[in-house]
Amino acid sequence: MTDREPLLDPLLDPAAMRKQYRAAGLDEKNLVAHPMDQFAGWFEDAARAALHGTLYEPNAMVVSTADAAGRPTSRTVLMKQFDTDGFVFYTNYDSRKARDLAENPYVSLLFPWHPIARQVIVTGIARRTGREETAAYFRTRPHGSQLGAWASAQSTTVASRAELDTAYADLEARYPEGEQVPVPPHWGGFRVAPETVEFWQGRQNRLHDRLRYAVQPDGTWRVERLSP
Secondary structure, X not given: OOOOOOOOOOOOXXXXXXXXXXXXXXXXXXXXXXXXXXXXXXXXXXXXXXHOOOOOOOOEEEEXXXXXXXXXXXXXXXXXXXXXXXXXEEEEOOOHHXXXXXXXXXXXXXXXXXXXXXEEEEEEEEEEOOHHHHXXXXXXXOHHHHHHHHHOOOOOOOOOHHHHHHHHHHHHHHOOOOOOOOOXXXXXXXXXXXXXXXXXXXXXXXXXXXXXXXXXXXXXXXXXXXXX
């Protein structure tokens, strides 16, 4: 297929793909005062949808970072905690996203809950979690995931899958099931303190509802409606 050939099959043509969102609207008067409380309600809806098989991994979010030169990258990670102070995820501190955040702590998060016609978009500042908090979470991970944190030099080039599997097997022999795996010093969490949190609700005719919380200098939150 050349660059100029059209896609004749509407099943494969992005320009012909249409989805009419028929969800109920999102009104300012129905929002709560703090965005993290609003997020808690929406996250519960997403989790219940996942329980019924409608949605997959409600805690999956796209994390977008930029390096010191402004070059952006995005990837999907799993959010492992949220509270009044923000959203927490864990990673290798030598990974590309962690290196980006060391140079530029501004970050964007996107929760893509497409099956229920909702998105949550967050902008904020990422800071490392403390080692005690990191260790407490690490202990909750399955044994295999703990070993994986050691086996993978995340974001670096690896010669083959066999090399990765060999590294894992060596660790498995060193730390068999039931034996405590130490917390890697190069692995830990980031907490994203939000500055804006947008709640996006799909509506008919692409006239979506977009309500965004923006933090004020005194710590309160202003809500503004954005044009779709």
